[in-house]
Amino acid sequence: TGLVTLDPGFMNTASTESAITYIDGDEGILRYRGYPIDQLAKNSSFLETAYLLIYGELPDEETLDAVTRRIKRHTILHEDFKEFFTAFPRNGHPMAVLQAGISALATYYQHTLDPKDPHQLETATVLLMAKVPTMIAYIAKRATGLPLLYPDASKSYVEDFLRMTFALPYQEDVDPALVKALDMLLILHADHEQNCSTSTVRMVGSSHANIYASIAAGVGALSGPLHGGANEAVLDMLGKIQAEGGGVDDFMRRVKDKEDGVRLMGFGHRVYKHYDPRAAIVKEAAHEVLGKLGKSDELLEIAMGLEEIALNDDYFVERKLYPNVDFYTGLIYKAMGFPTQMFTPLFALGRLPGWIAQYREMITDPATKIGRPRQVYIGETERQYTDISER
Numbered sequence: 408t409g410l411v412t413l414d415p416g417f418m419n420t421a422s423t424e425s426a427i428t429y430i431d432g433d434e435g436i437l438r439y440r441g442y443p444i445d446q447l448a449k450n451s452s453f454l455e456t457a458y459l460l461i462y463g464e465l466p467d468e469e470t471l472d473a474v475t476r477r478i479k480r481h482t483i484l485h486e487d488f489k490e491f492f493t494a495f496p497r498n499g500h501p502m503a504v505l506q507a508g509i510s511a512l513a514t515y516y517q518h519t520l521d522p523k524d525p526h527q528l529e530t531a532t533v534l535l536m537a538k539v540p541t542m543i544a545y546i547a548k549r550a551t552g553l554p555l556l557y558p559d560a561s562k563s564y565v566e567d568f569l570r571m572t573f574a575l576p577y578q579e580d581v582d583p584a585l586v587k588a589l590d591m592l593l594i595l596h597a598d599h600e601q602n603c604s605t606s607t608v609r610m611v612g613s614s615h616a617n618i619y620a621s622i623a624a625g626v627g628a629l630s631g632p633l634h635g636g637a638n639e640a641v642l643d644m645l646g647k648i649q650a651e652g653g654g655v656d657d658f659m660r661r662v663k664d665k666e667d668g669v670r671l672m673g674f675g676h677r678v679y680k681h682y683d684p685r686a687a688i689v690k691e692a693a694h695e696v697l698g699k700l701g702k703s704d705e706l707l708e709i710a711m712g713l714e715e716i717a718l719n720d721d722y723f724v725e726r727k728l729y730p731n732v733d734f735y736t737g738l739i740y741k742a743m744g745f746p747t748q749m750f751t752p753l754f755a756l757g758r759l760p761g762w763i764a765q766y767r768e769m770i771t772d773p774a775t776k777i778g779r780p781r782q783v784y785i786g787e788t789e790r791q792y793t794d795i796s797e798r
């Protein structure tokens with residue numbers, strides 16, 4: 408035990424070997440199973456990328472068709488389960504409902520809980536990919552009180568998600584430009600090696616907890632503002648700057664003075680010490696989507712103003728702080744019509760195949776041991792108990 412080393416935040420400790428995602432933070436490189444993120448963002452679809460992450464290879468047409476059909480067959484939720492979404496206060500945070508909902512899937516699909524049984528794990532994989540978008544759409548609908556729509560297997564995965572989220576019955580057209588943009592954003596979020604939520608999924612799963620419990624824990628980790636919650640925090644920050652008159656200089660001064668711990672949300676990354684390759688793609692998409700929707704957004708101007716200052720300011724340059732994936736995504740989600748609180752559930756939907764792939768890799772790797780970090784004890788040494796009357 409004398410050899411235990413202290414590494415807060417795992418700055419320099421690898422928790423696992425993995426063959427799923429490669430990041431070179433100094434060069435700004437991200438690849439899923441060897442395929443560069445920009446090629447996937449441009450050419451792939453979310454389900455195809457999900458297949459790649461989970462099974463290791465790009466599917467041929469027949470395989471992708473079969474997998475898509477299998478997932479679409481399961482998008483519907485148990486009727487009883489729909490009650491669940493109305494049982495929480497309407498203004499309760501969607502991530503809290505999503506986390507609870509995902510762990511509750513274990514109660515409906517008890518025949519899929521043994522992670523050591525490949526058939527059960529395969530079924531759980533399909534069920535998660537199928538049910539989570541429906542759940543997120545229902546969580547969005549519950550805030551507005553609009554009727555819940557049944558999934559429609561004739562629509563594409565992403566189109567059906569948008570339709571269930573926004574459409575009224577009999578009024579169900581979804582703008583194909585939005586489908587394409589969201590599909591691409593989901594690809595960008597689909598995996599990012601051993602980030603906080605993924606490490607959580609692996610840690611929980613290392614006790615052989617079922618995949619629903621493990622991924623629900625990952626949703627909890629993702630909700631924090633230093634992780635997936637940053638996309639929501641960025642929009643709140645931009646809105647506040649706008650409400651205060653749009654002056655970015657004073658805000659940046661406060662960030663650099665670390666006044667009240669205020670940070671430039673959507674900036675900085677543990678691994679990227681270079682422009683986050685995802686952020687570059689999202690920035691371009693933000694211009695494209697807002698342009699297509701004919702929405703000029705003052706918040707986009709503020710965001711670009713902040714970025715320009717940051718990229719030329721010693722504070723950010725010295726610390727190698729660049730925009731991360733969360734900096735521009737919220738602006739696109741907002742233009743699409745998502746309320747701010749729905750941004751992080753969208754991240755969760757994107758990250759779902761990554762969590763599944765990492766859980767499966769963890770559970771089938773013979774080198775996996777239960778996650779159990781050591782500590783460096785700094786408390787009292789031995790003391791003798793005294794009676795309460797003598798303290």
Ligand code: CMC
Nearest residue numbers: 632633634635637670671672673674675676677726731733
């Ligand atoms: N604004 C201002 N200063 C910052 C920021 C920021 N966004 N990020 C880091 N710094 C400073 C930090 O104060 C520290 O300065 P000093 O050396 O003077 O103490 C230095 O840069 C190193 O920061 P750190 O907190 O030690 O770095 P970390 O690797 O522990 O944290 C991070 C990484 C992403 C949590 C952090 O950069 C951050 O809080 N960013 C804002 C939140 C955010 O955008 N999160 C999304 C991350 S990407 C997608 C995702 O995972 O969801």
